[in-house]
Amino acid sequence: MIIELGHFALILALVLACVQTVVPLVGASRNWPGAMAAGGPAANGQFLCLAFAFAALTYGFVTSDFSLRLVTANSHTDKPLIYKITGVWGNHEGSMLLWCVILALYAAMAAVFGGNLRPSLRARVIGVQGAISVAFLSFLVFTSNPFSRLATPPMNGQDLNPLLQDPGLAFHPPFLYLGYVGLSMAFSFAVAALIEGRVDAAWGRWVRPWTLAAWLFLTVGIALGSWWAYYELGWGGFWFWDPVENASFMPWLISAALLHSAIVVEKREALKSWTILLAILAFGFSLIGAFIVRSGVLTSVHAFANDPERGVYLLMITGLFMGGALTLYAARAAVLEAKGVFALASREAALVANNVLLAVSAFVVFVGTVWPLVAEMAFDRKLSVGAPFFDAAFTPFMVALAMLLPLGSLMPWKRARMDRVMAPLWGALALSVALGALVWVLQTGGSMLAPIGAVLAAWVGLGVVADLWQRAGKGRDLSAKLRRLKGLPRADWGKSVAHAGFGVTLFGICALTAWQVEDIRVADVGDTYDVAGYTIALDEVRGGRGPNYQTTMASIEVSRGDRTIATLQPEKRFYPVAQMPTTEAAIDNGILRDIYVVIGDPQEDGGWAVRTYIKPFANWIWAGCIIMALGGCLSLSDRRHRVAAGAARAPAAGVPAE
Structure with a gap:
């Protein structure tokens, strides 16, 4: 019933x-x-x-x-x-x-x-x-x-x-959907404004909290998915440029651009046309993500369904809403005339550059994701676009974005003088370069990725500190500065925290990619071997049963010198009903490194396949995501962002009350 x-x-x-x-x-x-x-x-x-x-x-x-x-x-x-x-x-x-x-x-x-x-x-x-x-x-x-x-x-x-x-997958889809679907509100606001023929500063304030909420949920959802892939799939990676991973990443990039662009509409009544377009495209990429996950046109371990007929319906929905919205956008071009003017050196210009970098990086991810499908349909060629393409094509845009963030935060609206903007940043730049040089010296050769990551992360983090110090006011004593900082709007604190989180994640990715150590071997029970200064001993391999699976569990002792660091128990599970095996990695988590061990299949000539990874600063990746999400929460809790509280006041002027 x-x-x-x-x-x-x-x-x-x-x-x-x-x-x-x-x-x-x-x-x-x-x-x-x-x-x-x-x-x-x-x-x-x-x-x-x-x-x-x-x-x-x-x-x-x-x-x-x-x-x-x-x-x-x-x-x-x-x-x-x-x-x-x-x-x-x-x-x-x-x-x-x-x-x-x-x-x-x-x-x-x-x-x-x-x-x-x-x-x-x-x-x-x-x-x-x-x-x-x-x-x-x-x-x-x-x-x-x-x-x-x-x-x-x-x-x-x-x-x-x-x-x-898995617990990670229990919460990953709901958070992603809260983000995906949350962008429908930005889309609805954009279409409603186009129908009404009115896009003003008040509209910019109204659309921001919905976009911020969607971006926040997408950040948490993507981080949970990355964390799950890291420990559950047993491949030792946190991001694989899988089509479904990309399907969630593209709306995240576009929504970040939309969030910054809406600020310009609210403060300066500029970039109206671009902001409306971003609102349409952000939801459009969410619909494309739904199509990728459910149509089966692109293979992914994350896909929910493999049904081309259902994919056709989703493609029709995407075409209907995107085609209709873009047609209306073209018809209403006259009402999207910008009022504010600004110089090349200004906060508006910095936000435009921010938008361009985020939008183009999303386009790069989109091209890499769908190109195998296009190549097969148009040229009858089966191609695979993997991490080398994405790393080479995507990374430069993130490097440029990290370089821009501190400058954009310190620039005034309308017109800026670069000497004044750089005055509080010279110290941050010197410290960042010094830190990068120190990392390069300490690593005694190897990839330049880690020193570059250290420079960029420090530049972003110290830029946040410089921005907050400027906001505390000049010529004040320390107690007065702290009181002024305490009184800053939560949205300002949220921006600073989110930018700092981006720097932390950036360093984690660079350090892990540059310094991780991988060891793959066949080991017998009782064998010991060294990996990056750690002694790994395979003590035991035994069978067992779980609630709905059979397991082969290893006991692996990790030590350094005379000190035992951890006893890890990686598993190889088999689910009889689904007739499917899974790999359960065992990880000794740490602030500065993870020790990551995977037990594989038994070998014909005896022994077990064992994979051992030493992963420096792995947890900094997700710590940075948590910090970014915290920044989003702080901004969302600002009273001015509670569904544009007070924005309806002075409607004739079209300017939200402060």
Whole structure:
């Protein structure tokens, strides 16, 4: 009965989404207050219906209702409860239902917290968001029904993909979807502004918190996915330029550009056309990501589905919304005229350069991701674009971005003098170069990547310190400076923290790539060997059983001199129901290095394949992501960003109140 009610709630949500689309949009065009106000209740009702449908599907997974086709294909009675719950979104149909729930959640939030928006703009935003819901709910109901029943239920299920039975993957998709779908709000604001023919400073302030929230969730989701790939796949890497990894990375880059561009619209009423375009493209890349994950056109270990027919529907949805939005964008070009003017040396110019670097780097990732598909379709050639291409083509843009950040933060609006901008940065530059030289000397040869990474990370970090010191005021004593710093808006602190996190991640990536040590060998039980100053001893290999898997577990002692550092227990698991093996790496985590050990298959002539990695500063990568996310949280908590609090004041001037 609960399952049938969930299915009914899903269909009712589709009906309410149609109401949410048509009524407020018509009301806004005719200036009917009642019709414009109807969008809010429709959005709230749609969210409640979808939340109930999602809860009903979760109930089916938790109770192992194998009359549901989806539960049979993605669950098993022996599976731990947490993975029964995460099985809800560990598949195509369930993940699309989660996508629709989050779409409705954002529309409901716009309805509840958008009281300061102009009624016509609020109605159009909710209406456009409703149109997106109609498209995806139709896709879900007619092609991917999660409540489909089996005529003859089996005694047990086929289990969830073993790679997804991991805590990291339990939380990775929801955070990613909160980011992916969050960009639909920036898209809805852009389309609503184009329909209304009004893009001003107030619009820039309204769109920023939604973009910031999406960027924040994408940051956390990508970091969780990278962390999972690092310890679960057993390959020893944190990023593989996999098509699905790229599918989440491209919207992150574009949303970062949009976030900075919206600042210029808010402060200077410039870059209107570019900002609207970024808002459209950011959601467009999210839709492309959904297509890549579900169509099967590009092979990935992360893909939810391999169904070209469903991919066609997603491609049609992408074409409909992107084509329609870009057509409207072209038609409304006249209303996007910029008012603010600025010099080549100014904060506006620095933000333009920031945008160009982020947008072009996203385009590079896009080309590398889809080129194998284009080559096969157009030239009948099978190509593989891997890490060498991405590293060579993408890295220069991130280096340039890191060099620009401190300069852009210290530049004034409209016009800047470079001698004044550089005055507080000369010390930071000297210290950064000195640190890079020290790293180069200490590493006694080898790759220049680590010294360059040290210079850039220090430059970004010390640039943050210089920016905050400037904001504390000149000629003040230390206590007065600290009081002034304490009084800075949270958005300013959030920017500084996020930039510092970027520097930390940058150094972690460079240090790990330059200094990691890899050892692959066949070892017998009782063997010892040295790797980068550590002594590795294979003490034991034994079999065992888990809740729903069989395991081969090794016991490996790691020591340095006479001191035992850790006893690691890597595993090789086999899931009988799914008939699939997985590799469980054992890692001794540290601030300055990780010791990473993987046990492989037994060898025909005896012994075991053992892979050992020494990974310097690996955890700095995710620590930097956490710091960036913390910066996003600080900015989002700024009272000025709470759905543009107070932005509706002085609407005639089009300038938000401070």
